[in-house]
Amino acid sequence: MKKIFGRPASLKANPFHYCPGCGHSILHRLVAEVIDEMDIRGHTIGIPPAGCAVLAYNYFDVDMVESAHGRGCAIATGVKRARPDCLVFTYQGDGDISAIGTAETLHAANRGELITSIFVNNAVYGMTGGQMAPTTMLGQKTSTSPYGRRAKVEGYPLKITDLIANLPGAAYVVRTSLATPAKVNATKKAIRKGFEIQRQGLGYALIEVLSPCPTNWKLSSVESFKYLEDVMEKEFVPGVLKDITKEKA
Amino acid sequence: MKKIFGRPASLKANPFHYCPGCGHSILHRLVAEVIDEMDIRGHTIGIPPAGCAVLAYNYFDVDMVESAHGRGCAIATGVKRARPDCLVFTYQGDGDISAIGTAETLHAANRGELITSIFVNNAVYGMTGGQMAPTTMLGQKTSTSPYGRRAKVEGYPLKITDLIANLPGAAYVVRTSLATPAKVNATKKAIRKGFEIQRQGLGYALIEVLSPCPTNWKLSSVESFKYLEDVMEKEFVPGVLKDITKEKA
Amino acid sequence: MAVNGMITIDKSLCKACELCISVCPEGAIQLSDEINPKGYHPAEFIKERCKGCSLCALMCPEVAIEVYRER
């Protein structure tokens, strides 16, 4: 029989340090697959976040420079402006990209920087132990919202992706989910599109990926994927928020 | 004859340090008039920016605490949470509120902080000598965009007001202009509404005011007011972007 | 037609931006020849014409104008 599915070449052999059932792991594989399929490993530069994915450089077999928490898009801007020939992507969590990194993200998008951001939305601060994130759901209990997130006190789940879709500098803005195999495939397509948009010099690309954090959601892996689909996707509705290639057409 | 127009009581006697024809001066008077009319001088706390209006505390006869550049909304959040009984407003320029202060502004709005921000958009960094601002117009020459702002390089004029109008925490979001006496009156109404929204505990209020900077626009005062109306208002269209009291109705 | 308004201009505050002049429907304001301590030629009120519409005061950045009106 012939092998139809295996480990992508751009993914180093190191086993993941992520928790069982963590979406980061799946997403890492997808990114590596896209890098393989586009054959761009040799001229890709990645920027991992401060977050559970801080060690992403142990997995992606491409050049990578670690970023201070939230500054991924500023570093990527520096990298891309100095090396326009390289494909540059940031990999960031919800806290990284939409809390401390809000300004860097918005302004990079507004400048239409030719970079691609992969934004892993798991509605909590995973690495630091499950504190409230800008994307935490109303009523969701976290270690810093022990009474559940209250709109009046902690504000509403922040949808930075929606905001960025309004910026002329953004060329491709999409929200996907990892809830099912079909959605995993859709996510991979979105990542590829996000990379191609950059290669075509069309503008900033943002792929938000709804991803489970079983550990901090205190759910089993299987339950957490169900929660992803049944609850989180209701608040953060997947879909293409902007695609200038379509608009042009 | 009886006096029908004079200096508001909440405006200290100090002459303004602003340049001739500067919009800050007009706006200061409007804010003071509203404070007088609402009779809230005694329980209002203001936060001036780093910007030409850094010395606003020399003019407003209310308690004021100076902010680090761009952090007005964070300081206002601290003030308001500690003193919910006070009416708290920030007074910020375009660089202050939408460049370095992007994160603080967006998140305060998203939390629906009960504060009111008066955002003076003059399309440049006035205080520091006319550098490019997030709101600088495409093609506009400034001391750091000597070739005119280029969308591909410096990005597009950023409309943080439009973004904030999308946030559920924002209750009242409006853009006005100082171009004519009628618009000056409209601006004053907007400020009053922004303060009342806060008093009613409805959420964050943002009043963006298009304002001339004759000095850095290198225009006469009268010309700069014309530019305001003929050019800037075309890019930054005045109007009510959000008003939940209307929506409710 | 009778004068029904008047304004006073605090010349020490005036910065000669001419905004008042540009909005006055009656052309009741002009720059004077004198130089004020700030080094500007301050605006001055030309009697007779004023209607007391306050447009000038609304635009005056320096709050240098006070407006008076009959009734």
Next chain:
Amino acid sequence: MAVNGMITIDKSLCKACELCISVCPEGAIQLSDEINPKGYHPAEFIKERCKGCSLCALMCPEVAIEVYRER
């Protein structure tokens, strides 16, 4: 109906999240009794059933699954 697929599971990588099991349309995967070095009961492949649809591999966070198919 003939087997037309098979998978291999690298048990040393498996963290027993059971995602593969939850998505396998043929119920061709289950957790084994053994304990792997990581301390998990790794998933194991039950022959016969597999259609080689790859759904399990698509969901496997640890990239522990390889899929083979006839033709």
Next chain:
Amino acid sequence: MLQKIMMSGIGGQGILFSGICIAWAAMEEGQYVTYLPSYGAEMRGGITSCTIALSDEEIASPVASSPDYLVIMDNQSLLRLQNQTVSGGEVFINSNMVTDRPVRGDIEVLEIPVNDIAKNSVGIRYANMVMLGAFVGRTRLVKPVTILDNMAAILGKGKDRFKAANIEALKAGIDYFSQGGGRA
């Protein structure tokens, strides 16, 4: 005299709570005590451990480079820690979970079928308390009764419902050696 105990298991085995019980009892008995858990990224996925230091005088370092006692709930913990104990130290092992055995000959190994005992009392979830019982029952570093008496306080408010089961399991563990378990 300074005594250091290191307890280790897979996250969720409740070993940290067992450690706190010892520390709390020591405090009640007027001993000097420090309790130090492993923290942060270390925890991700794998093993959690804690170190308890007991003494009749001020304790300098809460860290144990070479603990006098090891309490091991799973195999990974054993592999990681077995070489650290002092020569002559005692190693308590959950024989139901730990497949390997220490290779060193200079330490005393005590095997306790913690899971079995737990199953036969209040359930596997309380394995950590069984182990704790066995440990204090044998070492008497703190009086078992001190833990029993303070269980409510240690659990903290709102946790009373777990008190009975914890005590149950603890007793089961305490009995183990007194009923000639272990090397037998």
Next chain:
Amino acid sequence: MLQKIMMSGIGGQGILFSGICIAWAAMEEGQYVTYLPSYGAEMRGGITSCTIALSDEEIASPVASSPDYLVIMDNQSLLRLQNQTVSGGEVFINSNMVTDRPVRGDIEVLEIPVNDIAKNSVGIRYANMVMLGAFVGRTRLVKPVTILDNMAAILGKGKDRFKAANIEALKAGIDYFSQGGGRA
């Protein structure tokens, strides 16, 4: 010998450029020179000034607490600076703009109808160059010709179109004293 000149006027009167002309000429003549403009918030609206220090040896401080020469283009500048000059210093005044006069008797005041002279040559916009001409024409701190010869370079690329007028105005100023102006 160290000589310090302070020049002051309302923003836009071009006094800073006049100062640069002196500094540039001094450089060309091989003198040590520093030029220091007022900067930042000071500028807002009001007065701009600059200080030029000339010397035959290294210059320590570019700041002038008590300048040897004052060049005053407007009244505010006079009020602010008149007390700073050294006793025996010279004060050059634009008599068309400066209404007051220095009260001190220990300084020499030179009045130049700068605006009139400018109007009669290339226009009021070049008043600053007239004043510069009068200043160097009389003090000879730098040779007038050095400024004239280097005008193009001082203006910098793309500014040639202003060269003629500047030179014109400069000459008008230089002539002033040589034609017995001033106290006459």
Next chain:
Amino acid sequence: MSANKVLMKGTDAIAEAAIQAGCRCYFGYPITPQNEIPEYMSRRMDEVGGVFLQGESEIASINMVHGAAATGARAMTSSSSPGISLKQEGLSFLAAQEIPAVIVNIVRGGPGLGNIAPSQGDYYQATRGGGHGDYRMPVFAPASIQELYDITMESFDIADIYRTPVMIIGDGMMGQMMEPIVKHAQPPADLPPKDYILTGAQGRPSRILRSLILHPPEMEEHNWKLKRKYDLMRQTLPRHEEYMIDDAKMVVVAYGTAARIAKGAVKRARAEGLKVGLMRPITLWPFPDEAVAAIAKKAKLFLVFEMSTGQMIDDVKLAMSGGVECEFYGRPGGVVPAPQEIQRIIERHWLQKEL
């Protein structure tokens, strides 16, 4: 001894002490190893009707503290090394506007992202003002959970008395460790009236809190005024612990976690008959200069032990102003050496110097 003692971890002791001290406004952003402070506050502030808010960043948090403290509230924030770097501008503003606040730094390994293990690499930043301009702030380095509790409480008084930000420095070990402590209420202190705070100008002239002073002579006066305040603190605040100093020929100087370990080492060395003592600075700024100078008169050798490559040693040398010899031993990066190790170092120097 166990009289009403409770077993508490460092982070919780800090948080609870703040509550007991009347702190009703906490603003912070998660970062390991201090997350238990905001987590504790998120539960506790609700109970006492205070304000807990997780800022969108460390910068937002310190500025929220600025705002709350400007109104007279007792406000606090906490973070760890990288987050504290981000607060430097805010700290400079608090110092400049003379606004009281308490800042906790549970130091981690650095520079950069570093790690989350115990470290003392932020000594310079804390004591030399990592922010811009001429300012200082009191910096406390407790070495036990009880001390963490007591000093946190006291810090709020000190902040109010001197109108200054106060920093408390710990590390992951201090933060995570549990020890028995006695909880108690804030001891009374007579505090100056807060006549500068913003409450709305009802019935009084409006107030301004600012640091912009464009006129150099005024700015200079402000700088000297602050300097005088710092000089006063230098007289009143220095605090340290001495252990077996009297007859000591050799004195180990260490603070915080390092001091605990050093104490164990000193005990062991004493048992070996070596006349060694421990000097533990409790305030890192103002540094206990006089105490060090006094010891320098008697002792023959100083050994500075830090969990860094050497920062406090500058202050020790400045304080003893020559005279005694001063050796250094450092373990940066999060390695927590055993007392035995420090004992060996002590013994080696003892022999080398033939004390």
Next chain:
Amino acid sequence: MSANKVLMKGTDAIAEAAIQAGCRCYFGYPITPQNEIPEYMSRRMDEVGGVFLQGESEIASINMVHGAAATGARAMTSSSSPGISLKQEGLSFLAAQEIPAVIVNIVRGGPGLGNIAPSQGDYYQATRGGGHGDYRMPVFAPASIQELYDITMESFDIADIYRTPVMIIGDGMMGQMMEPIVKHAQPPADLPPKDYILTGAQGRPSRILRSLILHPPEMEEHNWKLKRKYDLMRQTLPRHEEYMIDDAKMVVVAYGTAARIAKGAVKRARAEGLKVGLMRPITLWPFPDEAVAAIAKKAKLFLVFEMSTGQMIDDVKLAMSGGVECEFYGRPGGVVPAPQEIQRIIERHWLQKEL
């Protein structure tokens, strides 16, 4: 003398020197008194095909520098005090990841918003690492426009040779002042190959630039490795100017603007027959310890003059390690005293000490 000289202001000299040194990536955010640097770059980078980008903040700017420098580009940013405080986390990361970059701080009066007048209040922040963790970086303090030009150029080489951020410190006076300078091209230097930069992993193993080192022993090794690098710099980089030192009984120590004024004062004092000299540190870190120590052997009295309430004086005292007496004179807040004033101070001490 005027041979191909040009009259240049400090900020322009810095910017042009950077261009000449091959800097093709500048990222910065406006702040007085250094706006002329970004303004110059915004024109010039376009001419030389380089990158000028005004970041949305100082934090964004330093991180853009981080990214550009990570790819091997010569990158630079500039700011003034408050903005430099915001860059502290970024500086710590550059130091930790050993990425070369040049940072200019045109210091203004502080703390807080302060003012824009000349000040030396950021000495501690620059030399003690205002950022977190155990790191240092070379800090240069030029005192003339020519020196600003030359040192800016050289800084890029030093940054590359030691893989370190380098800071250049000036003040508003240095930045705004014009002096004649000789422009010249970058002198050749042999630089180590940049085998760590990110260019895409084509045909080679992928590279990582990181500072997270979770395992304490590894982190410790990294800290010691950096320490060894800093020790090497301590040997190779210290630089200073001596003026009339040989027979001096009294030596004034001052840097930057203060040193210019002090030099004028020393000349005047010499004219009065007082044997006074000037020691001007050009590198603030590493501090010219040995030079100070050597002078301390001969001179009887040091007078440290700073435009702050006293910061460098710590380093002077540490360097001379007791021995000589050391007096201080400070003018913070932006007041630029005349040489005459410093001369009076010199004379007063001369008489008091009966030199």
